[in-house]
Amino acid sequence: MSDWIIETHRLTRDFGSLRAVDQVDLQVRAGSIHAIIGPNGAGKTTLFNLISGYIKPTAGRVLLRGQDITRVPLHRMAHLGIGRSFQITNIFPTLTVLENVRLAAQARGRDNFRLWTSAAKLRAYTERALAALHQVGLHERALQIAATLPHGDKRRLELAILLAGDADILLLDEPTAGMATEQVPMLLDLLRGIRQGTNKTILIVEHNMSVVMSLAETITVMHQGRVLAEGSPAAISANQAVREAYLGTAFAGGQP
Ligand SMILES: Nc1ncnc2c1ncn2[C@@H]1O[C@H](COP(=O)(O)OP(=O)(O)O)[C@@H](O)[C@H]1O
Ligand SMILES: [Mg+2]
Structure with a gap:
């Protein structure tokens, strides 16, 4: 068995x-933070959709711990330990923050999306949900209706939903999008904490170059659907082809 938790072959x-x-061809090392960057329309979200099984490929394969999961139906993907947040938010707006996170905990524990369950189980799920809310710093808003959260807090809620789901692999599609600048360090700390405290693998699409450069161990650069370059943050920021694909904006200005 290889070190790769996720591999794609000619996807x-x-x-x-x-x-x-x-x-x-992508290879993601187990326990690493691996960033996918590239200009708008490069295919980053589509790649995530393919890895998480949300859409199926025209050709090529996706492997999870060496096993071919290309044809696994979507409803079985969560049980394989791949959790993802969507660039478009997937929160239940009329439920509270806590209920949203608790449902994610239940989904992992076989009580799929049932609002009613036994009292003891419910307590365990609620505790797990509260722990996740603490992790993202949202516990004080636990009883607030999700729709009324500011945008940045919705992104935190999505992270809490992911954490409560207990996936081994977190796919984060532009988690800082719409976040206030002063909230970004919180997200960085949170992701570093997850990296250090668990053996989770984080695959992240991110436009904010300072986030990518300070967080990722490996960066894959996509351009027009293809992998343009891959390497460490230092190698990628020195890569001429990458600079040209971005026309200098991403690395000059921090954000494209
Ligand atoms: N469901 C879809 N139907 C048609 N075209 C799509 C669909 N999803 C994405 N695309 C197209 O595929 C290309 C890659 O999109 P996307 O993966 O969203 O890029 P990125 O996330 O890097 O900005 C874009 O040209 C986009 O318009
Ligand atoms: Mg995208």
Whole structure:
């Protein structure tokens, strides 16, 4: 068995005549923080959708711990330990913050999305949910209706939902999008804490270059559906092809 927790082999996805992901070979080391960057439309979200099973590839394969999961149906993916947050928020807006997180804890514990369950189990799920809310610093808002949260707190709620689900692999699609600048260090600390305190693997798509450079051990750069470059933060920031793909903006200004 290899070190790779996730591998893709020549992974390809077409939308009509558009090839959104083009023969991508990706290898993600277990327990690492691995960032995917690239200009808008590069295929990053589509790649995430393929890895998490949300859409199926036109060609190519996805392996999880060496096992081919390309044809595993979506409803079984969560049980394999791949959790993801969506760039478009997937929170139940009319439920409280705590209820949202508790449902994620229940989903992992076979009580799939049932609002009613036994009192003892409910207490365990609630405790797990509260622990996740503490981890992201949202415990004081536990009883607030999710829809009324400020945008940055919704992103934190998504993280808490992921943490309560207890996935081994977290797929984060632009977690700082819409976050106030002063909240970004909180997210960095949180992700570093997850990295140090657990053996979770974090695969992250992120536009904020300072976040990527300070967090990721490995960076894969996508451009027009393909892998343009891969390496350490230092190697990527020195890479001429990467600079050209971004026309200098990403590395010059911090954000493209
Ligand atoms: N469901 C879809 N139907 C048609 N085209 C899509 C769909 N999803 C993504 N695309 C196209 O695929 C390309 C890659 O998109 P995406 O993966 O969202 O890029 P990124 O996340 O890097 O910005 C874009 O040209 C986008 O318009
Ligand atoms: Mg995207």
